[in-house]
Amino acid sequence: MDTVTTDDAPTSPRDLGDALVELKGVNKHFGALHVLQNIELTVHQGEVVVVIGPSGSGKSTLCRAINRLETIDDGEITVDGTPLPEEGRALAHLRADVGMVFQSFNLFAHKTVLDNVTLGPRKVRRVPKAQAESEAMALLERVGVDSQAHKMPAQLSGGQQQRVAIARALAMRPKVMLFDEPTSALDPEMVNEVLDVMVSLAREGMTMIVVTHEMGFARKAADRVVFMADGQIVEEAEPDEFFTNPQSTRARDFLSKILSH
């Protein structure tokens, strides 16, 4: 099997569409720390890209930069051909098309599960209340928490909260979904219920960028694995290729540490 190393030669088994998210020469510093170094990454329509790497490698920052929760110092990020706007309404419009799932769920603590899911469609997309609610219930059913619709987030388990957060992001009908370590804050027994939802999303053709430590998910659902270390993309490959035959010493070192148990 060929290794996917360049963006214009997608040789993965799935048919990939046009470039949806493109990062060109992206740099960012946190003070003296050069957290993103000359990042080049293209994610195609329908592609599932898993970003892995040691803590502090810049993978979360990369993920957050794509909907401008982190600003970048230079370089260009485009989503569906549109460069990220600086601030204001144009940025809000773009964010509405980019779903985001956070490590700490971040469900609106003062709103019910159902209101969490309908808020975006109603206030941003101007969907009428009844329609927004019936669509939200369908999404909650899809992620398996429809029976909790009228509870407050604090009454739910972590796994349930994260599935609600996925439904909330899906309710905006995003072009791409960003997952920033979605299972890292979960108790071990709840990890799979969230990963199952993500795997089914991937199978349905959602474009996904997933920062995670779940190698099982990467093997099962990823079209491509991006390995980051010290602010750089060190290696990109299809999951089988990456896990069985990593090219760089950094990746070999990383994998030997996490796969030895």
Added chain:
Amino acid sequence: MGDYLSGLWTVFETYNVLDAFWVNIQLTFWAGLFALALGTVLAIMRISPIASLRFVGTAYVNIIRNTPLTIIMTFMILALVFQLALELSSDLTTSFFRFAIVGLAIYHASFVCEAIRSGVNTVPLGQAEAARAIGLPFLDSARLVILPQAFRGAIAPLGSVLIALMKNSTVAAAASVTTETSSVMKVAIEFNPNYLLEIFGVFAIGWLILVIPVGLLTTWLSERLAVKR
């Protein structure tokens, strides 16, 4: 003894204590309402992504908060009413009353702003990020996600501001509102110095009756309405 009591009774018949407290309650109500509105706007300015708005909000709070209330109230009357001949009513007494409300509102808005900002600090950053991530612009994020949680976290400090406002409403005397408690008490004592302690005691107890329930209520509300995380 009988003479003493009937004399004391006459004092409180002459000076209508309940009406005086009612004036303070009205001052507090209207000034509190306007201060809450203005303070909320200031708080939104201070957390907004626009630097010039943040600057104006910060400047307002720092200038007004550090100016003695008596000076603001005196300024209202001496500068606005007597020098600039502004009026908020054709009736001078009503005009004084309304200027006192404006002065109290302007002053306490700075404290309301800071109380709300302390409430904003109780809302985790992730809430704002999630609001932005679903495409809500700043004002909608503030209105729908941040402020509803911030107000619940700010009930206790807002209660303190309300209590301060109630007591500060006596400074309306400096704005020539002569029917409120401190003015009435002063006159009553001046003309009946032999009942000094009794007059003082009645007003002091009246204030306790007004203020203590506010403290109890806000403590109860802040626990009851706290956002569960």
